[in-house]
Amino acid sequence: MKKKSKAMTKAVVFGSLILTCSLLFMASGYSIGSDEAAAIQVGVNLKKMQYEIQVADIGTTMEDRMKKQEEYKPFLTEQGYEAFAANRRSVIATGYALKNKLNMKVNRIQFENMNHDNMEKDTFSFRYSIDIELSSSELTSSQAPSVVTKTGHMSVVKQDNEWKVLKDLDNGFIADE
Known part of the structure; x- marks a missing residue:
């Protein structure tokens, strides 16, 4: 009976350890995914406003x-806002x-994560594509x-616990059409 109880205890401990490791792994993966999703959402919000x-x-x-231009500030770092405003x-x-x-x-915005292993923590680099409907x-x-x-390229950084756009290189403006 003692052997069975000892084996059962080991199985419970081992199972608990596996469950804990699995939960930690999922939590860390979820955190990375949620950071990426939050960074993308800032980019989406900026492009929709634009x-x-x-x-x-x-x-x-x-x-x-000028009032409209100020509305972009919450989505951009200070440096990003200066470049955005300077480039009109x-x-x-x-x-x-x-x-x-x-x-x-x-109509559609699609982001592709271009992060590389050598990129800084709390930084995302995205390529994006936007379909814009022009109507009467x-x-x-x-x-x-x-x-x-x-299409374009965007760098998003975490600043003061918020995701903000540092650079937005829009490959050709709508005005180029």
């Missing part, structure tokens, strides 16, 4: 445009939409919607 435009909602004054990323798509009287809507606004005659695909 490319989801209703002509009727575009402000016409410089004050309106916040106004190029808006200007295109206004000039052509077209509404824009993001209330200011134009009815046209069939068209879809434009844009």
